[in-house]
Amino acid sequence: MHRTLTIAKREFRGYFNSPAAYIVVCLFLILMGFFFWNPFFLINRASVRGMYDLMSVLLLPTMPALTMGLLAEEKRTGTIEILLTMPVKDGEVVVGKYLAALGLLAVLLLCTLAYPLSVSTLGRLDWGPVFTGYLALLLEGGAMLAIGVLASSWTDNQLIAFFTSGIICFAFWVVSRFLPFMPQAAASVVEWLSFDYHYQDLARGVVDTRNVFYFLSVIGFSLVLAFRSLESRRWS
């Protein structure tokens, strides 16, 4: 367990050793500021409702950028050999790396707290949906990060990892937009699989354990697959 945290700590620090994390966080915040304040005064309501949809879109390119290097870069440079010959289980490595990325997502979300805080000075803000909204973002972002770790375990090329996880996350996100064109039976299954379906409820302020469970399963499933993929080096 302590090794998981050691890895997470190193990886988290690593984000700040290179400009990558700063670029991702800054870009995220700049785009958010632009798209958030633009319509805000048109609507003229002290609500951050629009913020969550916006953020869930912005997560799509940023989450894969945070995870693309986690395993792929170790494989490319060969550092993985020293890492995996230390007395550490493959699973601990996967979880440690995932936690580091989750930590950065948390930092990112903390930065965006500026929005609800400043909105609350403009009018009465209902904090309940704000917190469930953040919970939804943390869960959705967390699911994307887990998919990103998985994609990173498949290749030793960061760019491929970025696009692979980007495409998978985008598919999970966009699929709900196509529901009207699908046959009834397929639509309900696909809807249940989509990020949006579970995300919207949470963002609206309804904490349904099924939605939480959905995201946790995506995370768990992806990380187990990533663990398997890491382990498969032994047999190839």
Next chain:
Amino acid sequence: MNDVMIEADGLTKRYDNVLALDRVSMQVRKGEVLGFLGPNGAGKSTTMKILTCFTSPSEGSAKVNGCDITGDSIGVRSSIGYLPESTALYHDMLVLEYLEFVAEMRGITGADTRKRVKIVVEETGLGDVISKEIRALSKGYRQRVGLAQALIHEPPILILDEPMSGLDPNQAVEIRDLIKDIGRQRTVILSTHNLAEVQIACNRVLIISKGRIVADDTPEGLRDRAGKARCVVTVLKKQDDESFLKGCEAAFAGLPGVDRARRIEDAENGELSFELLPKGDDDLRPSIFRAAVDKGYTLVGLRREGQNLEQVFRELTTGPTAGGKAAA
């Protein structure tokens, strides 16, 4: 025996359909510095990766410090310090940061961390670069950091994959002496394709070729074993065709007392060189000279030399029958 630190039994590794390792068995005892020798792609790294539990064997088993590599891989990895061939380190970390990270991963905590880091930094001579970024270090210093991370938990066993490759001669000598020092209290396996290093640093040599162990001896023993003096004959080429070459080879091979004759490549233009190995200890030079005169060859070079490790190595790792014969 209790002092057997590493015991491998029939290790076989297949990558797809390529046989990288073919039933490799060996024992390494406490305090041995074992040189793992072989051409590139012979299976040295594969063996090391199996022993360090980075990869698993297709067949066979091994025990390291009493722990099974499949059953108790954490135990195995705890007893080994490993320097992989790539010496890949996290370039964005400071040397000190990196060593502390490794120490933490190795389960060293609190005040011990500082103590151990200090010791390995002294041992490997890293004092001057401790607060530098790893990316800024020269290859030689990176190699030292690699060694330092392998030593930090005082492992009873060190596995070093080509620790001296890519270094300039001065650095190589320093690292070699360092390894020799380290090897006094530990069991060391190091792989290399530099024979001089093996002769100096190791007290036992394993030669591996095409995935099989073809020799297992002390450096001195190896030299003695193939210690028969060989003769190198150089004649002028009469005409530029295969038949002349074959004729020469046959003539030399047919001499009494000659075990084997083989063309070697180091001849000048217009010359042909052959290497003749005697059956016994007889000096072949007189009969070679007479044969050359009889056949009308223009002899331009004839020398007799004791075999060094390099020739033994070449002999054991080239030729189709080399493997089976030497292992027998």
